[in-house]
Amino acid sequence: MIKIIIAEDHQALIDGIKLSLENENDIEVIGEANNGEDLIKLVDCLQPDVIITDIRMPKCDGITATRLIKKKHPSIQIIAFSMFDQAEAVKQMQEAGASGYIMKNSSLTKLIKAIRTVAENNSFFDTDIIADKSSENNEFILLSRREKEILRLIGEGKTSNEISEMLFIGKTTVDTHRKNILKKLNIHGKSDLLRFAVERKYDF
Structure with a gap:
């Protein structure tokens, strides 16, 4: 079973993801957070296999949260779930320790594939991300x-x-x-x- 935590400041999106994953026998949502600080605390308590996190969150953004989590829990895999499609955003999440990056408008099939891929210690990056706008x-x-x-x-x-x-x-x-x-x-x-x-x- 792949235990995941979802971090996103829009509760409706979390609820939608949880509902979509209910029929997946190998994936279980064990926690949720609406900001980066709560995510870090939750990870310490629940020890998930995979984290799906937005980049833009209150109190502590997803990049900083990813860096702090990976420093303390290097075996936990993190997927960025974002509206930002710039290459620089992907680069910063990679440098922070993320193993995956997918867009919020991605299909459920792609999200599930990303979860299973990073859970096996592989990387998954959305092919729809556009070229660097820096x-x-x-x-x-x-x-x-x-x-x-x-x-x-x-x-x-x-x-x-x-x-x-x-x-x-x-x-x-x-x-x-x-x-x-x-x-x-x-x-x-x-x-x-x-x-x-x-x-x-x-x-x-």
């Missing part, structure tokens, strides 16, 4: 992976202390990254950085 965001791609990660957390309203705890790095390191981000983006001041981070939080 050329449209030239200033954003100047940032390193870590800087993008910190920028995303700034956009969620996290302080330097909170970011340092979430990413297991020192506050001084976070502050240094902040300064580098300001310089690279030619932004002056914390308020302007926060505004940019909120506007671009999920713009891959």
